[in-house]
Amino acid sequence: MIKLNVLIVLLLSVFQLLAVNKEKPVAPPSPVFPIPTERQLAWHEMEQYAFIHFTTNTFTGKEWGYGDESPEVFNPSEMDVNQWVKTVKEAGLKAIVLTCKHHDGFCLWPSKFTEHSVKNSKWKNGQGNVVKEVAEACHKNGIKFGVYLSPWDRNRADYGTPSYLDYYRNQLRELFTTYGPVFEMWFDGANGGDGFYGGSREKRKINSSSYYDWPTTLDIVRKIEPNIVFFSDAGPDIRWCGNERGYVGETNWATINSDTLFAGKSGINKVLNSGEESGNKWIPAEVDVSIRPGWFYHAEEDSKVKTPEKLFEIYLSSVGRGSNLILNIPPDRRGLLHENDVKALQGWKKLINDAFSTNLALNSAVKSDSYRGKSKLYAAANVTDGKKDTYWATNDDVTTGNLEISLGAKKTVKYISLQEYIKLGQRVKGFSVFVWKNNNWTEAATGTTIGYKRILKIEPVETDKIKIAILAAKASPLISNIEVY
Ligand code: FUL
Numbered sequence: 001m002i003k004l005n006v007l008i009v010l011l012l013s014v015f016q017l018l019a020v021n022k023e024k025p026v027a028p029p030s031p032v033f034p035i036p037t038e039r040q041l042a043w044h045e046m047e048q049y050a051f052i053h054f055t056t057n058t059f060t061g062k063e064w065g066y067g068d069e070s071p072e073v074f075n076p077s078e079m080d081v082n083q084w085v086k087t088v089k090e091a092g093l094k095a096i097v098l099t100c101k102h103h104d105g106f107c108l109w110p111s112k113f114t115e116h117s118v119k120n121s122k123w124k125n126g127q128g129n130v131v132k133e134v135a136e137a138c139h140k141n142g143i144k145f146g147v148y149l150s151p152w153d154r155n156r157a158d159y160g161t162p163s164y165l166d167y168y169r170n171q172l173r174e175l176f177t178t179y180g181p182v183f184e185m186w187f188d189g190a191n192g193g194d195g196f197y198g199g200s201r202e203k204r205k206i207n208s209s210s211y212y213d214w215p216t217t218l219d220i221v222r223k224i225e226p227n228i229v230f231f232s233d234a235g236p237d238i239r240w241c242g243n244e245r246g247y248v249g250e251t252n253w254a255t256i257n258s259d260t261l262f263a264g265k266s267g268i269n270k271v272l273n274s275g276e277e278s279g280n281k282w283i284p285a286e287v288d289v290s291i292r293p294g295w296f297y298h299a300e301e302d303s304k305v306k307t308p309e310k311l312f313e314i315y316l317s318s319v320g321r322g323s324n325l326i327l328n329i330p331p332d333r334r335g336l337l338h339e340n341d342v343k344a345l346q347g348w349k350k351l352i353n354d355a356f357s358t359n360l361a362l363n364s365a366v367k368s369d370s371y372r373g374k375s376k377l378y379a380a381a382n383v384t385d386g387k388k389d390t391y392w393a394t395n396d397d398v399t400t401g402n403l404e405i406s407l408g409a410k411k412t413v414k415y416i417s418l419q420e421y422i423k424l425g426q427r428v429k430g431f432s433v434f435v436w437k438n439n440n441w442t443e444a445a446t447g448t449t450i451g452y453k454r455i456l457k458i459e460p461v462e463t464d465k466i467k468i469a470i471l472a473a474k475a476s477p478l479i480s481n482i483e484v485y
Contacts (some may be wrong), residue, residue: 026373029393032425032475034255034282039227040237041423043184044284044452047319049095049144050088051288051328054130055102057296058333065104067154067196071120074106079123079335081133085141087337088329091345092352097146097186097326098134100175103195105155109179113170116155135179146184147175151212152191157198160206165213169220176224185221187214187232189240233272234261235283238324242269246289246325247317251448254322254426255279277429277474284452287318290328291341297330305340308347315352320417322451360411361466361484362386367404370394372476383482391421391480399473405466405482413461416445418454418468419481426451428479430472433458436465450479 036044056069058076088096101107107117109131119126138145149171158164176182192206206212218230229237239256241248253275260271261283275285291311292301306314311327318325329345332338364384372378372393380403382390394401407413416433420426428450434441435458444458466484470477 024373024375026375026377028377029372029396029424029476029478031423032427034280035425036254036282036284036422037237039229040282040284042227043229043238043324044422046094046144046183046324047453048093048315048325048327049097049146050084050091050093051148051290051295051326052084052096052098052134053102053290053295053297053328053330054108054335055099055296056104056106057102058331061298062104063294063296064190065102065106065154066194067104067156068201069104069106071106071116071118072122074118074121075123076331076333076335079128079130079133079331081130081137083336084134084329084331085137085143087342087345089141089143091349093143093327095144095146095183096134096138097148097184098131099148099150100131101149101153101171103150103152103154103188103190105150105153107171109175111171111174113167113174114156131175131179139181144183145179145181146186147179147182148186148188149175150188150190152188152193154193154195154197157200159195159197160192160204160211165211165217168212169217172217172221173224176221180225182225182228184229184231184238187230189233231286235281237283238286239275239283240272241285241287241318241323242272244289246287246314247273248285248287248321248323249274250321251275252285252321252323252451253277253279253449254282254284254422254451256281256283285323286326287314287323288326288328289314289318290330291344292328292330295328295330297332297338299332302338302340305338305344308344308351311344311348312351312355315348316455316457319453320455320457322449322453355415356417356483356485359386359483359485360407360413361405361482364408364484365406366392366482367406368392369402370398383479386481388419388480389421391478393421393478394476396476398476399470401470401477403468403470403479403482405468405484407464407466407484410462410464411484413463413466413484414458415485416456416458416466416468417481417483417485418450418456418479419452420450421478421480422452424478425474427473427475428470428477429474430470432469432471434467434469435461435463436467437461437463441467 110119256279366380368380
């Protein structure tokens with residue numbers, strides 16, 4: 001039997017041993033402001049989702065209905081939202097944002113505030129409700145639901161007067177209390193112009209910076225749905241990427257200045273496309289693009305559906321540059337996603353799966369020229385551990401560094417994916433990717449920003465070593481993830 005005093009001595013030495021081996025705590029890097037909110041972080045992780053444009057336009061062949069369309073024309077012959085959700089989910093899209101009301105004012109749900117809705121259509125004898133069906137199918141199948149409610153309403157007689165704002169806000173309350181949860185609200189930039197306006201058939205001009213009194217409206221919605229992200233040209237949560245062709249800038253800051261956003265300056269689309277390094281707000285870009293030339297379904301565009309290859313290119317220039325992608329797939333007159341669109345989405349998903357099926361760098365050995373306080377917490381191994389909450393960091397006074405990944409054996413490499421730990425702000429301003437080839441480091445790609453995610457397509461190469469050189473950063477670079485495909 002061990003005597004008590006021997007046991008105490010033994011325990012003491014174990015404690016001492018542990019104390020010696022315990023690292024001195026190293027302070028985490030301070031944030032570089034602005035930083036994303038929790039709801040923005042959750043949004044970043046969604047990466048891609050679907051847009052669904054559907055209204056009377058689908059049946060009249062228009063892109064912007066005038067507002068005088070009879071509700072009767074809305075009559076899908078075999079609508080099946082489960083086909084939409086199934087297609088969307090299988091394509092790897094995480095949500096559906098539905099045009100509950102487009103500029104023509106026709107409502108896809110039987111709103112109690114207007115007669116201009118599905119309740120006066122022939123579809124299901126006026127008993128149908130597209131919004132309810134879509135929201136329920138999304139929630140049942142584990143994808144999120146988002147709302148597009150056009151502020152511009154070419155049907156309403158009172159558009160342009162204060163009473164229209166009551167109408168618009170009543171509809172938001174109606175939608176958000178009945179069909180939630182809603183992850184994103186899409187506020188369209190198109191505002192005012194000619195329209196039916198209850199029979200006036202005239203041109204109406206509104207002052208877009210004051211008429212809508214957005215703070216009050218957003219507050220109403222936020223109270224019902226605290227975690228919602230608001231998209232509009234200027235945020236406040238998500239900004240437009242400045243074009244509808246499917247790309248954000250190669251330089252893409254999630255930050256931008258509120259002054260730039262609201263000054264209505266010429267050249268604003270270019271700034272929206274790249275963000276601003278010195279931006280005082282975290283407002284990341286969303287890339288909106290349609291799988292067809294138009295946002296609504298037109299039979300004559302059946303042969304113009306984007307190819308899987310084009311969609312893959314769009315994926316790289318949106319998600320691959322740190323933005324989210326909202327890809328529009330418009331239902332046809334049957335109320336189904338057209339076969340050509342479904343085929344294109346399937347081909348696209350296959351390209352993505354093939355390209356990114358095996359991360360060759362997962363759990364690979366990584367060397368760095370330095371790491372923060374020589375603490376394991378910030379060591380290079382964090383970039384290949386497959387965990388999003390661990391990261392490599394340098395000391396505060398070090399804003400450059402190299403990360404060298406050994407793949408263990410020669411592999412064919414085509415893509416490199418990099419991620420910053422954006423919870424503490426976007427930092428990297430310049431980097432290069434090198435591959436070990438013929439006993440030399442050869443530059444395979446170079447870039448400016450990384451942000452939430454950056455995917456680099458490189459000339460396919462046989463190599464067993466990759467080096468990421470961070471060349472410039474706003475502060476200590478924090479890299480959470482490097483993947484190699
Ligand atoms: C634009 C609208 O005018 C288009 O019709 C479409 O809804 C697109 C997503 O936004 O501003």
